[in-house]
Amino acid sequence: AQSVTQPDIHITVSEGASLELRCNYSYGATPYLFWYVQSPGQGLQLLLKYFSGDTLVQGIKGFEAEFKRSQSSFNLRKPSVHWSDAAEYFCAVARSGNKLVFGAGTILRVKS
Amino acid sequence: GAGVSQSPSNKVTEKGKDVELRCDPISGHTALYWYRQSLGQGLEFLIYFQGNSAPDKSGLPSDRFSAERTGGSVSTLTIQRTQQEDSAVYLCASSFRDRGTEAFFGQGTRLTVV
Numbered sequence: 001a002q003s004v005t006q007p008d009i010h011i012t013v014s015e016g017a018s019l020e021l022r023c024n025y026s027y028g029a030t031p032y033l034f035w036y037v038q039s040p041g042q043g044l045q046l047l048l049k050y051f052s053g054d055t056l057v058q059g060i061k062g063f064e065a066e067f068k069r070s071q072s073s074f075n076l077r078k079p080s081v082h083w084s085d086a087a088e089y090f091c092a093v094a095r096s097g098n099k100l101v102f103g104a105g106t107i108l109r110v111k112s
Numbered sequence: 113g114a115g116v117s118q119s120p121s122n123k124v125t126e127k128g129k130d131v132e133l134r135c136d137p138i139s140g141h142t143a144l145y146w147y148r149q150s151l152g153q154g155l156e157f158l159i160y161f162q163g164n165s166a167p168d169k170s171g172l173p174s175d176r177f178s179a180e181r182t183g184g185s186v187s188t189l190t191i192q193r194t195q196q197e198d199s200a201v202y203l204c205a206s207s208f209r210d211r212g213t214e215a216f217f218g219q220g221t222r223l224t225v226v
Contacts, residue, residue: 044217100215104154
C-alpha cells in the first residue's frame with residue numbers, strides 16, 4: 001500500500017533562513033505528488049504539485065519542490081522564510097483516480 | 113459556489129446523539145473525500161467517492177460512521193451515537209478525476225462532543 005513519511009514533526013527556523021521539509025513516499029510507480037499548507041484554523045491550500053516532466057516544480061508563496069525518483073522523495077524548499085509561513089505542511093501522494101494519501105504533517109515555527 | 117462548502121462550521125453535541133455533517137463540492141468534481149483531523153494529529157482518511165463507483169469506505173473507524181453522496185454532488189457524513197473521541201475537525205475535499213486528483217478542501221466542520 002502506498003504511504004507517505006514526513007520524518008520531521010516540528011521544525012523551527014529563523015525568519016529569512018532557508019527551509020527544507022522532507023517527504024518520502026512508498027509506491028510502486030511514480031505517483032502524483034502534492035504539498036499542502038494549513039494555517040491555524042484554516043483548511044488546506046495546495047502549494048504545488050508534480051505530475052510529470054521537470055522534476056523541480058514551482059508553487060505559490062515562493063515555494064518549490066524537487067522530485068527525486070531514486071530517493072522516492074519530494075522535498076519542499078523555500079530560500080527565505082517569512083513569519084507568515086508558520087503553518088503545518090502536508091505532503092500527499094495519489095495515482096490518478098485513486099484517493100490521496102497524506103503524511104502526518106510537519107509544523108513549521110518561524111522565530112524572529 | 114466557487115469552492116468546497118461545509119456546514120455547519122462548528123457543531124457541539126451531547127454524547128450519544130447523532131450528527132450530520134454536510135459537504136457541497138465544487139461543481140463538476142467527480143471525486144469527494146472525507147478526512148478527520150484530531151488535535152495535533154495528521155489527516156485521517158475516512159471515505160472516498162469517485163463518480164458512480166462503489167465508495168472506498170476503508171477509513172471509517174467504526175460502524176457508527178456512514179456517508180452518502182446524492183446525485184454525485186452533495187455528501188453527508190453521519191456519526192451515530194457520538195463519543196467524545198469523535199471530537200475533531202472533519203474536512204471534505206473534491207477533485208476532478210482526470211486532473212491528477214488535485215483536491216480542493218473545505219474549511220472543515222469542528223465537532224465537539226460533550
